[in-house]
Amino acid sequence: MNVLRVFVRKMSQGKKWEALNKVGVIGVPFEKGQKKYGVSMAPAAMRAAGLIEQLKEIDGLDVKDYGDIDTPGCADPVAVDNMIHLPLVSECNRKLSEKVSQILKDDRVAVTIGGDHSIGVGTVDGHCNVNKDMILIWVDAHADINTNKTSGSGSVHGMPVALLAKEMSDYWPYLPTMDWQVPKFSMKNLAYVALRSVDEYEMLAIQKYKVPAFAMEDIDQYGIQKSIRHILHVLDPKMEKPIHVSFDIDALDAIEAPSTGTPVRGGLTLREGINLMEIIHSTGRLRAIDLVEINPAVGNTSDRKKTLEAGLCILRAGLGFSRRGPLPRGIKDLPIQTFHTDKDTKGTKS
Numbered sequence: 188m189n190v191l192r193v194f195v196r197k198m199s200q201g202k203k204w205e206a207l208n209k210v211g212v213i214g215v216p217f218e219k220g221q222k223k224y225g226v227s228m229a230p231a232a233m234r235a236a237g238l239i240e241q242l243k244e245i246d247g248l249d250v251k252d253y254g255d256i257d258t259p260g261c262a263d264p265v266a267v268d269n270m271i272h273l274p275l276v277s278e279c280n281r282k283l284s285e286k287v288s289q290i291l292k293d294d295r296v297a298v299t300i301g302g303d304h305s306i307g308v309g310t311v312d313g314h315c316n317v318n319k320d321m322i323l324i325w326v327d328a329h330a331d332i333n334t335n336k337t338s339g340s341g342s343v344h345g346m347p348v349a350l351l352a353k354e355m356s357d358y359w360p361y362l363p364t365m366d367w368q369v370p371k372f373s374m375k376n377l378a379y380v381a382l383r384s385v386d387e388y389e390m391l392a393i394q395k396y397k398v399p400a401f402a403m404e405d406i407d408q409y410g411i412q413k414s415i416r417h418i419l420h421v422l423d424p425k426m427e428k429p430i431h432v433s434f435d436i437d438a439l440d441a442i443e444a445p446s447t448g449t450p451v452r453g454g455l456t457l458r459e460g461i462n463l464m465e466i467i468h469s470t471g472r473l474r475a476i477d478l479v480e481i482n483p484a485v486g487n488t489s490d491r492k493k494t495l496e497a498g499l500c501i502l503r504a505g506l507g508f509s510r511r512g513p514l515p516r517g518i519k520d521l522p523i524q525t526f527h528t529d530k531d532t533k534g535t536k537s
């Protein structure tokens with residue numbers, strides 16, 4: 188009896204996770220969560236830069252393109268204090284949430300190409316509706332956790348985390364048009380990476396709810412690998428929860444990704460961004476990636492090319508592309524030696 192009980196407990200403890208080899212791509216040509224022209228062109232620009240073809244080149248990856256969300260364009264019928272275009276933001280996110288849920292139910296990793304970061308409301312809501320235990324890693328120069336009372340700009344792309352978090356629901360007034368979105372995400376499942384431009388009340392929220400927040404200063408101190416492994420351990424020590432990465436391209440240094448609306452210097456190198464995604468991919472639990480705030484209208488041709496390429500590198504790393512190179516299709520188990528261990532070099536004369 189005891190043996191059986193132990194067996195049953197073991198079976199029910201954390202299911203074995205394997206990286207999904209199927210992805211669903213959805214474009215969100217939406218820019219009303221901020222004031223600059225151009226970020227809505229990112230899905231088309233990413234596709235023109237070879238998004239789907241490059242993902243299909245990853246060994247064994249089955250890629251389905253779900254097309255673009257039909258984004259609303261008509262004028263705002265309702266005005267909400269210090270929340271520009273809320274009805275449009277709301278309508279776009281309602282559709283996106285349903286689409287992300289559908290992709291996850293199709294047993295695919297949901298890859299969402301924004302659009303500005305207000306679309307994180309839809310992607311995370313859609314993920315939460317399928318997996319309420321999901322953990323969220325917000326990779327961004329900014330914390331995006333203002334409310335309409337603390338925001339200096341009134342742009343909703345600075346508010347998505349505060350809209351999602353149930354702990355912060357008391358800080359909001361009634362928001363017309365947002366009835367579909369019941370905050371159900373817990374800040375206990377949230378971490379930040381790459382912060383370097385955080386407002387006062389955002390810092391207060393991060394501290395109040397003890398959110399693991401790895402600002403660039405912390406990444407300088409611990410390195411990207413230790414930082415991300417620490418986050419994964421703190422949020423989910425049993426390693427059993429699905430992971431959502433919401434990656435704002437401005438997490439990367441402005442030198443790496445200049446075509447974005449609110450660039451901040453001193454950010455992640457592209458290599459750090461890639462390595463972060465590789466580590467999260469290696470858990471086998473990555474189920475959703477958002478890539479947002481690429482603005483093809485900012486900068487010159489070279490800036491745009493650099494930024495789109497950086498975005499593609501980030502996505503590929505999160506979906507299993509290996510910088511070491513692929514093996515021929517179907518061959519997985521050859522004992523390839525990729526580096527010398529201590530044991531190999533012990534005793535050799537220098």
Ligand SMILES: [Mn+2]
Pocket residue numbers: 304327329331344435
């Ligand atoms: Mn952001």
